Amino acid sequence: DADVTQTPRNRITKTGKRIMLECSQTKGHDRMYWYRQDPGLGLQLIYYSFDVKDINKGEISDGYSVSRQAQAKFSLSLESAIPNQTALYFCATSERDSTDTQYFGPGTRLTVL
Amino acid sequence: SQQGEEDPQALSIQEGENATMNCSYKTSINNLQWYRQNSGRGLVHLILIRSNEREKHSGRLRVTLDTSKKSSSLLITASRAADTASYFCATLFSGGYNKLIFGAGTRLAVHP
Numbered sequence: 001d002a003d004v005t006q007t008p009r010n011r012i013t014k015t016g017k018r019i020m021l022e023c024s025q026t027k028g029h030d031r032m033y034w035y036r037q038d039p040g041l042g043l044q045l046i047y048y049s050f051d052v053k054d055i056n057k058g059e060i061s062d063g064y065s066v067s068r069q070a071q072a073k074f075s076l077s078l079e080s081a082i083p084n085q086t087a088l089y090f091c092a093t094s095e096r097d098s099t100d101t102q103y104f105g106p107g108t109r110l111t112v113l
Numbered sequence: 114s115q116q117g118e119e120d121p122q123a124l125s126i127q128e129g130e131n132a133t134m135n136c137s138y139k140t141s142i143n144n145l146q147w148y149r150q151n152s153g154r155g156l157v158h159l160i161l162i163r164s165n166e167r168e169k170h171s172g173r174l175r176v177t178l179d180t181s182k183k184s185s186s187l188l189i190t191a192s193r194a195a196d197t198a199s200y201f202c203a204t205l206f207s208g209g210y211n212k213l214i215f216g217a218g219t220r221l222a223v224h225p
Contacts, residue, residue: 004155033212042201042217043156090155099144100205100213104155 003027004105006091012111019078021108023091032074033092033102034058034066043090049074050096081112117145117202117216125222132189134219136202137182143205145178146213147187150199159187159200164207192223 004025013019023032030051035043045058047066055068063085067075078085088109092102120135136145144163148156162169162178162185169176175188189196199220203213 031212035215040220043215045212048212088153092156094213098211099146099161100211101146101158101161102148102156102203102213103158106155107153109153 002106004091004093004103006089006105006108008108009106010109012113013081014113015082017081017112019081019110021076021078021089021091021110023074023076023105025072025091025093025103025105027093027095027103028071029093029103030071030096031094031100032068033094034064034074034076035090035092036060037088037090037107039088046076046089078110078112081110083112086110086112117204117214119200119202119216119219121219122217123220123222125224126192128192128194128223128225130192130223132192132196132221132223134187134200134202134221136185136187136204136216138185138202138204139183141207142180143207143211145176145185145205146203147174147176147185148201148203148215150201150218152198156201189221192221194223194225197221197223 033048034046049055049068065077091105094102146161147159150156173190199218201218203215
């Protein structure tokens, strides 16, 4: 089984809808991250959480919110989706160590019409 | 702004050739990592080099780090079509709230 899973893998929605993307991990890592990737570009950090009670905004948090329900679960919500949020979304995890080596989920492809 | 910037943005080579990608960064780092992304998939960690190291090898991968120039290079030797992917460098600042900062990536195409 995959260590970092994301659901759904693909989602098409309409402008104004609320969307939740979920991430679960079995690696036992404390740190979890949400990234956005636009076609042909690098990763932009949306939110990150160093433990259940420590949640921080990243570079592009506007229009997004998160919930860290447990060590293993980190959800990303789009309260009112807009077309320019169409992108590939990745969840990642890392250990609480000195390297921050990250392990990525397979991604969620989100299309907002 | 992104900490690491890769060069070139895109690289096209033939199978068997070597591929070299470069990464430059702006501030002091704890470590620098290289990741690979196959089209539309999650990134996969390839190799990590610490600030006190100058060179590391892993299979066909060779990474160098020059902290005086704030730059790193990733060399893939004897490339294969399966090496076709995007390659990202990521840097960890040496101070502050430590988390990786990813560059924009180099798209590598290896033609049979």
